[in-house]
Each structure stands twice: as C-alpha cells, then as structure tokens.
Amino acid sequence: MDEEEKEVLFDIRNLKVYYYTLDGVVKAVDDVSLKIYKGETLSLVGESGCGKSTLSLSLCRLVQRPGKIVGGEILYKGSEDILKYDEKQIQQFRGSKVAIVFQDPTSSLNPVFRIGDQIVEAITIHQALKGKEAWKKSYEALSLVKIPSPEDMAHSYPHQYSAGMRQRAMIALALSCNPDLVIADEPTSNLDVTIQAQILLLLKELKEKLGTSILLVTHDLGVTAQLADRVAVMYAGKIVEIGPVEDFYKKPLHPYSKALLGAIPPPHKDVDMLQEIKGEVSSLVNPPEGCRFHPRCEHAMDICTKKDPELIDVGNGRKVACFLYKEGVMK
Amino acid sequence: MEEDMEKKIIKGRSYLRRFLRRFRRNYLGIFGAIIVFSLIFMAVSASTLFPYPKPRLEMRYTPPFKDWSVPLGTDNLGRDMLALIFYGARTSLKVGLGSIVLLFLFGVLIGSLAGYFGKWVDEILMRFTDIMLTIPTLFLIIVFLSMFEVRGTNVIIFAIGVTGWPGLARITRSQFLSLKKTPYVEAVQVMGGSSLRIMFRHILPNALPPIIVVLTFQMAGAILTEAGLSFLGLGDPTLISWGKIITQGRVSVATAWWESTFPGIAILFAVLGFNLLGDAIRDSFEVEKVG
C-alpha cells in the first residue's frame, strides 16, 4: 500500500467551492486536498450538507450557480489543471474521462429516448464510431452490466425498465466511453435492499474487470464498507479523516468518524440505545472557530476552539485532522 | 428562567411581518401597491376634492396644461377631466372589488367542494363549470344586462360575478386536488379533523397564492369589462366611468385627444397596478424554503 507505487489520477489541491446565497457565503468545500489513485474505489462519506456532492461535482466542473470554484487546482494525471480548461476542452473531458452515476436513475435518463439511443449518443460524441458500430458498442455496454438480451433491451424506453435495471443502464451509459473515473453519487440510496446488493456486487465486479477508479459518494457506511478501498470522511466542508477501509472500520481515529460509526443501528446485533452526537451539524455560513467539530466533540480541548487542525499523516496511509493526534504517531 | 421563556413564546414573529419583509424587497410589487393605493385615494377623496363636475359650456375643449384650474383640460361639456377621472376611479374600484368578492365566493366554494370531495360532487360541479365556460362571457353579460330596466353598477357587478367564476373554480379545484393528498392534510384526517376544518384551515391558506393571482387578473378584467360595457353604452347611465368618457371622446379624438387619452391611461395603470400587486402578494406568500 505504498503511496508512491500507485499512479495518481486526480490530485485535488486546496480546493475551495463556495455558494453565494442570500444568507451569506456557504463554504461547501473549504480548502480540501485529496488524491484519487488509478483503479481504486474512494468513498466520500458524510451527512447531507457536508460538501461531499459539491466536491465530487467539481471534479468535472459541474458545480451550478450560485456555486463557484474559487480556489485551488485539480490536476488530472499529474499535469493538466482541469480548472484551466476552456469550455470545449471540459466538454470533451466530461464523459470521456469522468462519468457520473446519479442517485435517481429515473430522472437522469431521458424518458423520450430509447436506452440504446442515449448510450449511442454518448459514444458518438466521444468516440469516432457511428451507426451500426456505435449500436454494437451499446449492446456490449448493456451486456457488461448484465442486462439480459441487450439487443432487445437497448430498443426499450426507460419506463419499460425496473428501477434496478435503470440504474444498471445508467452505469452502462457511464462506462460506455471507458472513463478513468466514475463518480457514483449515492448510487443505491433509492433502491430496495435486495436490488442494492445486486448493484453493489455489479460495481465491485466491474471495477475489478475494467480497472476504473470509482469515487463513491454516500452517507451509508454499510455501502462504503462493502465497496470502498479507501474512505474519506467529510464534515462541514472539510475532510477530517482519510484511510484504508479495513483500518478505518477497525479503529476510526477522528471523534466524528467514531461517533458516526456508533450512530448507525447495527444490522447484526441487538443494542439498547444508539450513540448520539450532541448538537446539530454546524452551519457552513458561519462555521465555528477552530476545528469545526469542536462544539459537538467529546474530547474538545482549548486549542480546538482556536486553531483549525491540519490533515496530518499518522502512518499506514492514514491521515486525520485532529489535535488528539501527532504527526506520524498513531495512538 | 421558565417564566422568561413563557413570556418570549407569546411574542413570536407573526405571519404578516414575514409577509411584509418579503414584500418590501419586491419593487414592482411596491409600484403596484402605490397605484392601487392612489386609486383608493382617488375614489375616497373624489367628492371632497372636487365638487360634482358640472358642465361649463364656456370652457369646452380646454386643452391640458393650459388653464391650471383644469390641469388635464375639459371635455365636450366643459367638465374638468381630472375630476372626471377621480370620479371614474370610484366606479372602477367599486365594480372591481364587488365582482371579485362575488367571484371569490362562487369560484372558491365550487372549486373547493369539487376538489375536496371528488367523485360525483366533482363530476356534477365541473360539468356545470364546463358549460359555463362554453358560453361567451361578454355575450352573457350583455344578455343579462338587457334584461334589466335600470342598469346600475350593482347589476354589472352581479353580471361579472355570475359569469366570471369558472376559471377560478378550476384553479381552486386543482389546488385542492393536489393539496388534499399532502401528508399534513392526511395528518389532520388521522387526528379526526372535520372536512370543514381541513378545507378551510389547512388547504385553503396553502391554495391561496395562485387564487390571489387569478383574482387580481379578474379584478383588472372586471375594470376592463365595466369600461367596455360603458363604452358600448351598457353602463350605469347615472355614473361617471372611464369607459363612458372614452366613448364620449371617441368622436372628437382628432381635435381633443386628451378626452379619451387620460381615461385610457387611467385604465391602463389600474389594470397594471392590480396585476403587479397580485404577483407580488403571491410571491411574498410563498413558504420560505430551507436548505
């Protein structure tokens, strides 16, 4: 798991994404640095409003107004800063290098076009394929996601698909141009458990088969555990902890990560009461001074109210932003 | 401590204050409100500011801005145009307000009953509404008016009220149809709230924004209809109205443009004012969204 060995696909440095609303400036992503390696599944975990979706959208510059990327850089394969791309370059970049699978497949597929048409459209935009060849490619994409008899199903409309099949079609659409990174934004949150299990296994299999990196954005720590290689926990616009998935679940470091893991009702054992995190998620307009989690933290110290903790390396590929830890030393 | 809290809870922010806070930001709405308030002022102060505009034949066709005792000039009978417009505002406002009260009663009642109870109630009321919609309104009003010997404003109000409600009923019905399935309405049903309570305490206030917009359009429409009827000679013969002044001025447009122009402008502003105000009220009524 040595960091130098792996090829860095995306290098996000000091990224800042702000939303300029009537109530003030919402610092959705505030000075975040993150590396995404080739072939890995990185899971971005956090509660709603923590900035995880905004961060993932800025990877293909899809942040909508009143949001704006105000600082930092996103280096693609170590050289090009995608924030400096012009409109044409970014359009070529989206879809061919990065593709997104959204939470709700029903509204992400155009109901008046056949599934095949939509995949063919994506293929013809990004690849020098046309007509029959493009259609052949779309059948391949559909059979890749295990849609039975893809030749027939490609000619069906989204409403003729079930919810699980639609999500499969969305994944096929995302993979049709062999992107380097697939952003999966809550890919299974709208699905039933049995279908969710099917989709998770499919994603796992595809990742191994194609070597595509996946950025999994989710609030579900169960899904993360099943699919991710590394976990990044976000709180109030900042990353508070990053680390390999096994270590993270065995021994979460940041108090917020610990609290989050304690708050989920365990599916495999009975408990009397769940752990609670005191207070509410802090506002992104006026975040608390110092560490943003300190008003809710059990271990808050004096320094936490004054200084903002940096993300420090504690070894083993783990990083944490908390004054309880010291550089290179794991407690 | 406890007592302090008890006291504080009584002082909450009222809905009106929230409404006004939002309304203040809406400049077009404020413009509309200014027009509507000046209309009301004109209607109320007409008889105090101006004695009844008597014909003074020696002053016929005085052009505007010449003689400052009659700033807007005089008509073919030598009456002060400004006074005529003030008196005309009275008629317009009376017809406008009167007819929307009637419209609101008919339209909202029929629409809410149909939307809330559905099934055969809906079927009967809506087919009746459809029939009303197929009859040309102006035609119906004219027939209606010609049935009466004396065509007072009350008859005109009644005629507009009786014929204009179908559009409003449809809007109200569609609002009730969608709102009666919302969880907060179902919550009251589970609690055991009566139909009347659900309809008028829980659904109607939430259905109001689009109804208000339609009502202000109807208000503007009523003012126009009254002007049109007066123009056709079907208005109240004893009252001054903007429509009637325009009809009179029609024959002398080439020589005395002001006689039909000023009441025309008055109608334009009145209609504009009510529409802007309606839009602004609707926007300020919207529930604030969080997140």
Add this chain to the structure above:
Amino acid sequence: MSYLLKVSQLKKYFPVKKYVFGLIPKKKGDIKAVDNVSFEIKPGECFGLVGETGSGKTTTARCIVLLEKPDSGKIEFEGQNILSMSRKDLKKVKRNIQMIFQDPYTSLNPRIPIGKSIGEPLELHTDMSSQEIRSEVVTMLKEVGLSPLHYYRYPAEFSGGQRQRISIARALILKPKLIVADEPVSSLDVSIKAKILNLMKLLQTKYNLSYLIISHEMSVIRFISHRIGVMYLGKIMEIADKRSLFENPMHPYTKGLISSIPLPDPERKMKTAPLKGTLPSPINPPSGCRFRTRCEYAKEICEKEVPQLIEVEDGHYVACHLLQCS
C-alpha cells in the same frame, strides 16, 4: 390474550383502469396491494413491518389509520372493529391512534406555527382552553427535545430532524395508545436518525405506547421493534420475535432480505447477491406462493397452492411450503 390491535384478513385492491378510445373506463385488473394480511399488536409492543417497495406495508398502515378504505377484513382496536363503527365511537378511537409520516418536510402545515400544529389534536378531542393547550404543548416540546421558544416558529425554520421531533410531539400530545409510523427515519441523516430512534424508544417505555413501524431498513426495524412481520407483494411471509427472526430466519425471502444488508464491516463482504431478479408486477402476481419466481427452492407445489401462515415454532409464523411439509 388481549390485543390492542388485531388486523384480520385485511384486503385492499386498487383497480387499474384502461380507457377504451381514451374515454370509456374499463377495468384492466387490480393491484393487490394488501391481500389477506393478519397480525396483532399487544399493548406496549412495537411491531415492525418490513418489505421492499410495493410490498403493501404502507397501504396496510394507511388502512389502520383509515386513510384508505379496506375492501374486506377486520381491524379491531381494543376488541371493536373500527371498520363498522359509528362516527361518535370512531372519534374516541382516533384519539388513541396517531400517525408519524415519512417526510418531515411535508407532514407539517407550512402556514401554521408549529405550536399550533402540535396543539391541534387537543383542540379537536378535548375541551381545554387555549391557555391549557399552550402549556401542554410547551411541556411536550421539552419532552421531544425542543425549546418552548420554538412555539411560534414556522416549519420552514427547522431542520429535518427537528421537524420529525415536531411530528412526534403532535402524535404524542393526546397520549395515544398506538402510534403508526411510516418510515419515520428513512429521510434523515445518520446522526439525526440515531437521535430520533433513541427518542422514539424512550418515549415508548415512558408512555407504554404501542408502535406499528413501517420501514424498508432492516437495521432500523431490528433496533426498535419487538416483533416483526415480513411482507412481500401484499402478503405476510413471516412473523416472529425480533431475536428469532434475525437469528433463525425461516422463509427464503427473509433470509435473502437479511443477507442483503450491506454490513458496515469490510471484513464481511458480500460474495453473491442473495436474491436474484426484481419484484414481479402486483397486477398479475405469480400464482401460488408469490415469492416463487425469485426463490431458489421453488417446487411444483409452490406454483399451485398459496402457502398459509403457520406457527412453526412458538410465536414464529412462516408461510412457506418448504417448512410445512417437514
């Protein structure tokens, strides 16, 4: 044995119409949302209904609070069938059955201050003065972890978790005997979910409430319920105590459902999908056992006969031919 609520042979079909020439309605079939469902809830017990989308769990709940009129069956509350009750008696029953809805954003009237919303049940069912109502509401606000200062605020000023607390306060203010909660936490965030679930559990013991909890999340149901019913396509497949259902699931569907939960433990990764395929259409459900199209043990008899819910162990009911033969 006295039951607080006893549902027997409950049926609710939704007709599906087809329009001939787009005008004349013609019945095409029925969505068999709830088909012969029976279960009972004891006083002070929390009964959970789980199932996937389209299993009919929400329709069952809506029938119990009379938001839907069942086609047939009986719903007995304290021994009296509420489906054949006079209006006056019904009002007394309604006082004792309250509901918590899924979406905290739409279950409160946006134009009424929350204090008034919470006090509305008191207005309807008691002759308390407005002063008394207000002090009662203030007590209840504190009970669910809100401040009396919130009394005159509007729902838009609250977060999702706070709104769900408001809904709970409104459901609780009459001190009802049964609270029906339809997916009470599924739209909430992890940390807020924990708080609301803890609160619901606390209030249950405090007021000796009975709950009927509807959820698609097995872990939520496991945390809060005492007994659990598993629904599939309008039928109950298995009813058992929490422990025996999770530790010894008998119906193949329950087994599949439990092993479909993504465990928050990277060392226990799912290897194969526990259940194949998707829910069949509820208009033409499979003959015999409705689960047979997705069941790996399906036999001939499953196609022909509808399995009955039979007590296999003490208090553990299963509707499956596999278990009934042996």
